[in-house]
Amino acid sequence: MQYDYLIVGAGMFGSVFAQQMRENGRSVLVIDRRRHIGGNCYSYPYEDTGILVHAYGTHIFHTSDQRVWDYINRFTGFNRYQHRVLTTHGERVFSMPINLGTINAYFGLSLRPADADAFLASKRETIAEPQNLEEKAISLIGRELYGAFIRGYTRKQWGCDPTELPAGIITRLPIRTSFHDSYFDDVYQGIPLEGYTPIFERMLAGVPVELGVDFLADREAWRRKARRVVYTGPIDRYFDHCHGRLNWRSVRFETDRLAESDHQGTSVMNFADESVPYTRIHEPKHLHLEKPWNPSGTVIIREYSCVDNDAPYYPVNFVPDREMYTKYALLEQKESHTVFGGRLAKYKYFDMHQVIGAALAMAKKEFGGDAH
Numbered sequence: 001m002q003y004d005y006l007i008v009g010a011g012m013f014g015s016v017f018a019q020q021m022r023e024n025g026r027s028v029l030v031i032d033r034r035r036h037i038g039g040n041c042y043s044y045p046y047e048d049t050g051i052l053v054h055a056y057g058t059h060i061f062h063t064s065d066q067r068v069w070d071y072i073n074r075f076t077g078f079n080r081y082q083h084r085v086l087t088t089h090g091e092r093v094f095s096m097p098i099n100l101g102t103i104n105a106y107f108g109l110s111l112r113p114a115d116a117d118a119f120l121a122s123k124r125e126t127i128a129e130p131q132n133l134e135e136k137a138i139s140l141i142g143r144e145l146y147g148a149f150i151r152g153y154t155r156k157q158w159g160c161d162p163t164e165l166p167a168g169i170i171t172r173l174p175i176r177t178s179f180h181d182s183y184f185d186d187v188y189q190g191i192p193l194e195g196y197t198p199i200f201e202r203m204l205a206g207v208p209v210e211l212g213v214d215f216l217a218d219r220e221a222w223r224r225k226a227r228r229v230v231y232t233g234p235i236d237r238y239f240d241h242c243h244g245r246l247n248w249r250s251v252r253f254e255t256d257r258l259a260e261s262d263h264q265g266t267s268v269m270n271f272a273d274e275s276v277p278y279t280r281i282h283e284p285k286h287l288h289l290e291k292p293w294n295p296s297g298t299v300i301i302r303e304y305s306c307v308d309n310d311a312p313y314y315p316v317n318f319v320p321d322r323e324m325y326t327k328y329a330l331l332e333q334k335e336s337h338t339v340f341g342g343r344l345a346k347y348k349y350f351d352m353h354q355v356i357g358a359a360l361a362m363a364k365k366e367f368g369g370d371a372h
């Protein structure tokens with residue numbers, strides 16, 4: 001055996017784990033099906049504009065976990081970007097997540113926080129135990145706000161009716177009765193100063209990386225290279241879909257360079273209505289207000305939701321998916337030489353900071369708690 005660990009996937013989980021192993025004197029080989037490192041965090045400068053584009057959609061780093069923040073800051077500095085999302089509904093632009101500004105603008109009111117509580121209470125419907133995303137949303141904000149800002153967007157994003165989705169997805173979005181309109185409430189937030197790719201280059205410095213190779217196409221040969229395997233790809237693919245195919249949602253991007261300085265005035269504009277085919281437009285220039293971008297051009301990326309099982313992004317988690325995943329999780333436990341981690345292997349809607357925390361914890365566990 002040449003290596004202590006073969007790490008399948010050069011995304012966040014695999015790279016953090018590789019970095020920790022190398023730092024603690026273990027030998028690692030990292031492989032990835034794609035031709036670049038960084039997984040879905042991969043970023044690159046767009047042609048001559050130099051605008052840092054997040055190739056798989058805007059990634060905002062945010063965490064309240066001091067350990068995760070200290071760790072990631074070893075590999076990059078962050079700017080002071082604070083994420084704010086706007087959404088276009090009909091001919092108007094509103095603030096997301098739903099806050100007092102959204103409520104007042106939508107209903108043409110000028111409520112104060114205490115009035116807004118009572119107002120929302122009058123809109124809410126009592127549903128004892130909301131069983132799905134729609135019921136949950138209606139129990140939180142009522143039918144009108146749900147219909148305007150959640151229903152259409154969610155149908156586009158997930159390709160199904162919100163009644164088929166777990167209630168938990170919507171609890172990612174806070175509902176606020178103040179004008180506070182920051183998308184995340186975490187203590188730390190920002191965009192890596194030079195984008196995400198340099199973070200991965202630094203984490204993987206000195207680590208052999210093979211790109212454009214598929215572990216599952218020749219898994220026995222790969223396995224022979226290392227004592228243990230870390231697998232970060234889709235869990236159902238690892239087990240040859242023996243319990244069936246989990247539902248995944250993917251996204252497709254359409255990138256345009258425009259000869260205007262500022263297209264939409266913000267980094268992410270959501271489109272709530274189903275009559276607009278895309279879910280959002282990203283304009284990455286706005287992620288780096290500290291940079292003197294050339295005013296003669298900008299880059300925009302339209303995001304469309306789709307199904308592409310070769311490029312899964314989001315676990316859907318329909319009820320049958322959850323049952324199927326439980327079966328895969330049992331099989332996973334029997335794989336004593338393989339560690340599973342990350343969004344695709346765990347079939348969980350993790351954010352970057354959660355994946356880093358999980359990879360650090362997993363590395364520590366591998367050492368029996370004696371890692372740095």
Ligand code: UDP
Binds near residue numbers: 154
């Ligand atoms: N969502 C919505 N309207 C919006 C934004 C979000 O209905 O304008 C719902 C939608 O169901 C989405 C979920 O909230 O899938 C989580 O949104 P988030 O912005 O966290 O999604 P991500 O950025 O991870 O794609």
